[in-house]
Each structure stands twice: as structure tokens, then as C-alpha cells.
Amino acid sequence: MDLVERECELAEIENMVKGFRGPGSQGIVITGGIATGKTTLLRAFEERAREAGALCLYGVASQGERHVPFGVLEQLFHSPDLHPPSAQDATNWLELAARSLSARGTTSTGRVPACVLRRLWQLLRDLLDQRPLAIAVGDVHHADEPSLQCLLYLVRRLRSERLHVVFTESTGPNAANTLLRSEFLREPSFRQIRLAPLSKAGVVQMLAAHLDEQAAHDLAPAFHEASAGYPMLVRALIDDFCGGGPQVFPEGNEAGESFRRAVLRLLYQYDPPVIELARAIALLGRPVPASVLGRLLGMDAATAHQAVATLTAAEILVDGRFRHRIIQNAVLGGSLTTRRALHRRMARLLHDKGAPARDVADHIVAAEHLEAAWAVPILREAAEHALSHDEVGAGIDYLRVAYELCDEQQRPQIVSMLIDAEWRVDPATVLRRLHEFDATAAGEPDSAPLNTTAPYLLWHGRLGEAVELAGAPPAGGESAETLAGLATSRLWTAYLYPGAVKADPLGGASTGAAPAPLNPDLQSTGRLAMELAHGNEPSALADAEGILQRSRINHRTLAPLTAALAVLVYNDRLDTASFWCDALLAEAVERRSPTWHALLSAQRALISLRQGRLAEADAHSETALRLISAEGWGVAVGLPLAVRVQAATAMGDLRRAKASLDIPVPEAMFRSRMGLHYLAARGRYHLAAGRSYAALSDFSTCGKLMRDWGIDLPAVEPWRSGAAEAYRSLGKPGKAKALADEQAALLEPAPRRPQPARIVAELSSAERKVAALAAAGHTNREISEKLSITISTVEQHLTRIYRKLKVRRFDLKSVLQHKDLEGVWLG
DSSP states (O other): OOOTTOHHHHHHHHHHHHGGGSSSOEEEEEEESTTSSHHHHHHHHHHHHHHTTOEEEEEEOOGGGTTSTTHHHHHHTTOTTSOHHHHHHHHHHHHHHHHHHHHTTOTTTSOOOHHHHHHHHHHHHHHHTTSOEEEEEEOGGGOOHHHHHHHHHHHHHTTTSSEEEEEEEEOSTTOOOOHHHHTGGGSTTEEEEEEOOOOHHHHHHHHHTTSOHHHHHHHHHHHHHHHTTOHHHHHHHHHHHHHOOTTBTTTSSBOOHHHHHHHHHHHHTSOHHHHHHHHHHHHHOSOOOHHHHHHHHTOOHHHHHHHHHHHHHTTSEETTEESSHHHHHHHHOSOHHHHHHHHHHHHHHHHHTTOOHHHHHHHHHHHSOOOOTTHHHHHHHHHHHHHHTTOHHHHHHHHHHHHHHOOTTTHHHHHHHHHHHHHHHOGGGGGGGGGGSOGGGGGSSOOHHHHHHHHHHHHTTOHHHHHHHHOSOOOSOOOHHHHHHHHHHHHHHHHHOGGGOOSOTTSSOTTOOSOOOSSGGGTTHHHHHHHHHHOOOTTHHHHHHHHHHHOOOOTTTHHHHHHHHHHHHHTTOHHHHHHHHHHHHHHHHHTTOHHHHHHHHHHHHHHHHHTTOHHHHHHHHHHHHHHSOHHHHGGGGHHHHHHHHHHHHHTTOHHHHHHHHTSOOOGGGGGSHHHHHHHHHHHHHHHHTTOHHHHHHHHHHHHHHHHHHTOOOTTTOOHHHHHHHHHHHTTOHHHHHHHHHHHHHHHSOGGGOOOHHHHHHTSOHHHHHHHHHHHTTOOHHHHHHHHTOOHHHHHHHHHHHHHHHTOOGGGHHHHHTOGGGTTTTTO
16 A cells, blocks of 8 residues: 555544544545545545444445435445444435435435434444444545535534544545535534645655665656656556566656556546547647637537646646656557547547648548548648648658558659658658659650659669650640659759750750740759750859759759759859858758758769868768668769769778778669769779779770760869879870870860960969879878978868869879979979
């Protein structure tokens, strides 16, 4: 029997029992909230009274018998301690009284006949002649009024006798019977004991009976918070904890069986609306006005307010929420089947009441299956709202359930939305859904879901399927969404597979006769695509900056923003590119998309590499590869890997470079732009490792692909400088010189190209020394040590060198060895 922090109250009970042999009656009313230990004290009184030789009459009032006349008295007079003749006599008189009340039509509220009162008084008087009499009544706030009338009459008439009475009464907004306070407590021999929930120290004491002292002190705060200090709930938590299990509190928030039963037992002691409203709050999982709860449950506002007030007074609710998740889970019930049924019911209630889509959708998801025509549209609306607020996880949850519930007509749109959402988190997950789309449907007049899916096929190297899915050029009459999907697909094609773009990427003639996308975020994409595929597009730089200035990143603008950054990078506008890339990176982080964050980190890595900031480039590439798996990167994995390999090689960390090259890559990557960067990076690694033939093979393959695709530009990859170094190391200076001359010629159109000596003359003496050491293969740290300057100063010098010479770090050696520059560098 748990009587923690009840020592003073128990002492009062024991003092009453000690006075049984003396004259005069005594009475105690034990008050407090439900489950504060009142019944435990009442049982303690009964046990001690029986031990003291008293005749004990025990009864418990119940809410269900509140309107049954003499229900409490019948229990008292059927106590096992009472002799059968006396019990039968009392029963006869109570039946007579009940018939009298019924005849008058006042079954539960009428006045008890005086003859009945006198006969019951005489019965107890006779019993008291033999020994003390102890009457214990629990939950007297639920007692029927005729029983209370009789008890009050008997207490008053037997003040001088050895009659000892203990009642328990729950306090709070739901207290239904105030007769005790107004009448019984006026009796001079009655006093009141108030019980409060346990303190944290009391919880420690209960835990210490089962655990060591340190564990009891460590667990007490969590147990107190979860139980609100109710002894019954603390005891249940201890039972579950000692029983073990992976999800048992406090390690998890799932309620154990003992705690679940205790919570429900506590709630069932309140009026019926309380448990119904508690379940509704548990299902909704957030504060909801009582008036709204009332409408949902079909109860009047006053009843709903009263139920909320009851739970709040009991500290089960705090600010409209359950004080702890474990109580909420206990209220929902232990069975998943039961919980799902409750969620289905709540989904229907909320839908019928016109609640917001997300409120309804949360319960459809929790129910897992709901047969209703409105379910899929509600889930789709909820997903759109969640995704627009960057709650990607919630949006995916809604769409996955919608996918399970949708019909064949709804499926393409749902799958398209789901792929878009899942790709924001992990591009690898979309692979299992791409089979949903039949490429033969791409020729239909308006197939927006199909067109928006093509970029993901491109990403994963399935170029042929993507081209087939994108369909024929626009013929007119397509929706804005379809045109936007076509533009996006073909823009990704130009970025990833420049060799696959043979004409205007919108499918029309190069004059721009095809209809432009109606979405302003996608304007100018045709010229960007042509610049990425073939170069020499006059307005491409202006178009790129225009898109970057006016577009916010989302799943539709990611392609044009990526292309715009690429156009700036491949035109050596590195400062401008870094500014916009940093801004977009911050937005991607804020909007919680690992894929966007990773792709932009890879682009930022490339920018940093070309600016000569090797450590920064390495850090960005590491971030890109950490955010999504190599499998998720698809063919684009070549970009972050290439940067990491080049940065590591330039910093002298060949082991790290090799580890990056050991990561498996898809074969399709070598048919993409990212394959060019990867081949060039691998060639640099082979040169540094002394494998000149392997290096020459990679650089030559890179060059062949660039020529075949029509993008043989040094700003994409200066493969000739790498190949020249390989030839030089192989003892073939003629071939090396030829390639170096080609490279120099391509860096600037011949009529406007300054002489190499003049270019170098523009460098300061310090810049020349740094350039010479960098070209010789020294790392930034080694340069800083040799010249006694900081690494930061080395990086600043290199940045200015690259800008003035219009080269990157790996081109320095070729420029240095030009015949016109002999003796210039260190002079």
C-alpha cells in the first residue's frame, strides 16, 4: 500500500481509530483530485477500524448509480461484517422508502420518509450498543441524494455514540454534489483532510523502493513530469519500467500496459464527456478551442468547456496539450488497430466540419487507409501546402498515402508530385517510381507529369528514356505547366549532356520560333541551354544574371538557376558566380532540401577550385558528397568528386585523391559534362602520381568528347594543358608544344591576345614568385613556408594571378614554359 507523503493524514486516521473506545462520534472528509490516494487512505481506515474491533460498513458511490435511490446505503448494509438479519431489516426499509419516492415521482431527489429515517437510526443504535461502528464511503461526490439524506440524519442523531465516519470526495470543476461541504462539514466532530499530488521528493521515495538511491534521484524528474505526481500513475510507470522493453518510458514515449490502464482508469472516473474529449485532443495532437472540440464531437460548448477545465485542473492538460507525450499515447490506446480506427473517425469528422486540409490529412496518414472519394484530393492539397512551406517530410508522407489510395486517373499527377518531393531529400529514392510512367504517353497533347519526370531520368543517366519521354517539339495548345516541363527537361539535357542538344532546346528552329514558357522563372532558358551546349550565345550572361536576380529556388527553378550559375562559371565570371551561389546555398539550407544544398555545394566547390581556394573547394565538395549518397548523385557525382580529387592533388594529398577515385561511379557519367571534369581531375591525379600514360589517356578522352560535343573550350576543361604536361613527361616536347600553343590560342581570340611576356609583366614580383612555385607543383603551405608569407597571402596572390593570366592553377606550368617567357618569371 503506497502511503508516500501521506504520513500526517494517516496519523489523523490512526488517532480517530484510537478514540473508538471513547464516547462521541468523529468524521473525516478526505478531499483531493482524482487519483491522489484518497481510496488508499480510506482502505487504511477500514483495515485499522476492523483491527480495533469496530463493525465496518463500506461502500463506494459511482457515477452510473448517482440517480439510483439508496444505492450507497444498500452497499453499506450489505457489508460482510453486518449480521444477515440486520442487513435484511435495513433492506426492507430501504425498499419501502424507494417505493414511497417512486409513488411521488421523486425517485432521486425527494425527501426520505421520516419513518424510514427513524428505523435506520434505531438499527444503528442497536448495533452501537455492541461495539463501535465505522462507516467508510468512497467517491461520495457521486452518491445519490436519498443516501446522503439518511447519512446526514444518522450522523446528527448519533453524535454522542461511537460512530466514526470517513468519506472521500473528489474536488474540481466536475464535483457534482455539494451537500457534503454544506452540511456534513458543519458538524463539530467532522474535519477535512486535503490531499495533493506527490512532490518530486515523494516520487523519489516511491522509486527508491524498487531502485537504488542514485537511479531514483535520476529518474524522479521525468517520472514526476509524466505522472503529474499522481501516485497511481507513478506506480504504473514503475511497474512498466521494471518490466523493461525498448520503448518503455523514459527511454521512449510509448506507454506501457500498466501506465495505459492507469491513465484510462483515471479518466473514466470523470464524467463521460471527459474521456471522449481527451481522445479527441490526443488525436488532434495540438491545442484546439473547446468550442471547436465540441462541434467536432457533437457536444454543446458548455460541456466541452467543462471537460477541458476538468482536465486542466487535474494538470493532465497544460495550455491545451497533454502535459507529456506518454499520457497522450496512453489515451490513444495500446492497439494500433484501435488508434487507426480513431484516426479514421477523426478524419471524417474534421472533413465534414470543413477543417483545413492538413488537419484532415494528418489523420488520414495516421489511419493508413481510408475509403473516401475526398481523401486523395485532401492529401494532395495538404502536400502542396506543406511543400510550399518547406515541410518536405510532411509533404512526402501525405503523397505516399495518396499514392496508396489514388485511382489510375489520379496516379500520374500524384507520382509526379511525389517524385519532385522525394528528389529534394534523396534523388536515389525516385528510381523505384520512374517505371510508373509509360514513355509512349509522352506524345499525348498535354502530358505535364511526364515532362516533369524527364529530368530525373537524365540525372540518373537514362538519356534515351528521357528524350523519348520529353516527346516531340511543342505543336501549340500545350498548357503552361507542360511548356515549363519541356523547358526544364531540355535545359537539364543541355547542362548534363551537351552533346545531345542539336537544335534549339525548346524544339523549334534556332530563330526562337517555338512558344516561350509562360512561367517568368523559365524565360530565357532557351538561350542558356544553347550557351551550355554550344557556346557563343551573345546574351547568355545577361540572361543568366537576370534569372539569378528574379528567381527563388524551388523544384521548377532549380534547373534554370543551376544553368545560370554554370554559364557564369564557364565564362570565367567567378566572382559573380560565387556571390549568387552563396546566396542560393543559404536559401537551400533554410528550405531544408539536402539535394539542393548538395548540388549548390558542388557548384560552389567548382567555383572555389577555379579561384584557387583549394581548402574551400575541398570543404564544399565534402559537404556535397555527405548530404546525398553517391548513388543519389547519379551522373552528377562526377562534379563533387572531380573537385575533391583536383583539390587533394593540388594540396599534395594523393591518398585522399585516390580514395575519392575509388568511389564507384555510373558508366553513364562519362557521357555527361560531369564526366569531362572527372576525366580531367583523374588525369591530374595520374600526372602527380607519375602515371603519364594514364594521364594522357584521360586528357585525350576528355578532349575527344569535348570536340565531339562542340564545347571544346578551355573554360569548360583545359585538357590540352594537362595533355601537354603528360607528353612533356613522356619525352615528347613537340607534341607538348603544339598542345600548349593550341591552349594559348584558345584562351583569347588571336587579334586581341596580348603577348605572353606582356601578360606576365603585369604581375608583381611577389606574384611571379608565387606563380613559379605553384607551377612547380608546390602546395600553398609549402609556398608560404618558402616565401615566409601566410597561406592566406598565397591564396590572394594566386587569385590575382588567375585573373590576370586567365588561367587556372593547372595551366600555370604550360604558360610558364612558353618560349616567350623564359627568364621572365623570377626576374
